Amino acid sequence: xxxxxxDSGLPFWKYHGAGNDFVLLDATGTIGGDGLTSDFISRxxxxxxxxxxxxxxxxxxxxSSDATSGNDGYDFEMSYYNADGRPGTLCGNGSRCAVVFAExxxxxxxxxxxxxxxxxxxxxxxxxxxxxxxxxxxxxxxxMPDVCQIRLTTSGDYFVDAGSPHVVRYVGESLDGLxxxxxxxxxxxxxxxxxxxxxxxxxxxxxxxxxxxxxxxxRGVEAETLACGSGAAAIALVxxxxxxxxxxxxxxxxxxxxxxxxxxxxxTGKNCxxxxxxxxxxxxxxxxxxxxxxxxxxxxxxxxxxxxxxxxNGKPVFRNVRLTGPVKRVFRGTLF
Numbered sequence: 001x002x003x004x005x006x007d008s009g010l011p012f013w014k015y016h017g018a019g020n021d022f023v024l025l026d027a028t029g030t031i032g033g034d035g036l037t038s039d040f041i042s043r044x045x046x047x048x049x050x051x052x053x054x055x056x057x058x059x060x061x062x063x064s065s066d067a068t069s070g071n072d073g074y075d076f077e078m079s080y081y082n083a084d085g086r087p088g089t090l091c092g093n094g095s096r097c098a099v100v101f102a103e104x105x106x107x108x109x110x111x112x113x114x115x116x117x118x119x120x121x122x123x124x125x126x127x128x129x130x131x132x133x134x135x136x137x138x139x140x141x142x143x144m145p146d147v148c149q150i151r152l153t154t155s156g157d158y159f160v161d162a163g164s165p166h167v168v169r170y171v172g173e174s175l176d177g178l179x180x181x182x183x184x185x186x187x188x189x190x191x192x193x194x195x196x197x198x199x200x201x202x203x204x205x206x207x208x209x210x211x212x213x214x215x216x217x218x219r220g221v222e223a224e225t226l227a228c229g230s231g232a233a234a235i236a237l238v239x240x241x242x243x244x245x246x247x248x249x250x251x252x253x254x255x256x257x258x259x260x261x262x263x264x265x266x267x268t269g270k271n272c273x274x275x276x277x278x279x280x281x282x283x284x285x286x287x288x289x290x291x292x293x294x295x296x297x298x299x300x301x302x303x304x305x306x307x308x309x310x311x312x313n314g315k316p317v318f319r320n321v322r323l324t325g326p327v328k329r330v331f332r333g334t335l336f
Contacts, residue, residue, distance in 0.1 A: 019226025019299015082220025092229020184217020
């Protein structure tokens with residue numbers, strides 16, 4: 001394929017996290033990933049004309065801590081690009097793949113297996129829980145951002161930013177027969193989310209065993225993916241919120257402006273980013289409580305843990321949000 005400014009002979013690797021697949025490039029040494037263009041990335045991720053992937057990840061060198069300047073150290077830097085060639089926000093499954101890739105490429109975590117990596121301007125932590133005998137498969141846990149706001153959309157769905165923007169919609173019908181592409185595309189491009197460049201869309205069905213079955217339409221891929229890490233986190237947090245809101249000591253009321261007020265454990269807070277409906281969490285007496293959810297995507301199972309409590313100002317927050325799931329090394333190759 002035309003190199004688009006990238007040197008020919010560039011090696012690449014293919015990994016997937018629960019079916020969410022990525023092309024990875026090593027930019028820690030002389031191999032590099034310089035000269036990448038959005039056109040090159042989109043063609044690289046094209047499943048017919050390129051390698052095929054939900055996104056591209058470039059892993060760069062880390063930085064040591066500097067007590068003098070106050071800079072925190074990290075083991076590697078991760079740059080993520082959507083399949084359409086544009087830079088993306090935090091990718092949960094991609095981050096988990098990047099950690100295994102860094103380990104496979106001979107990088108090491110400075111803090112005894114607790115990986116620290118930079119995405120944008122934020123340092124994240126992760127750990128490799130286990131690896132298979134042949135090292136092709138692994139289970140990885142990544143720390144996700146804290147969440148302090150869950151908002152109702154004008155359609156009655158839930159909106160949450162779990163590192164990337166997500167709408168969570170519970171469906172009454174079976175997910176198997178749902179037209180995710182058509183329904184997801186409509187929500188993704190809804191004018192309500194225009195200010196943030198659109199949103200990812202998750203459709204959820206709760207199974208009799210308590211597991212949350214999910215299908216996701218991803219922004220940037222512009223199609224359904226087999227799994228979405230930040231989407232799984234968003235789904236889990238919304239489901240935890242719903243459980244708390246529906247508990248025996250809570251009561252749901254509908255105010256005149258269509259905000260949702262949950263008395264007893266939670267009440268409304270200010271809007272997230274616009275003048276639309278919001279669901280706030282507020283209880284100064286709220287004690288930290290750990291919650292777990294299992295999200296079953298089409299490509300695999302993802303586990304989410306979170307602690308719901310209050311910050312120093314009495315405002316509620318989901319902390320210690322952790323995403324755990326499988327990562328598999330698929331193959332490596334060379335770009336012509």
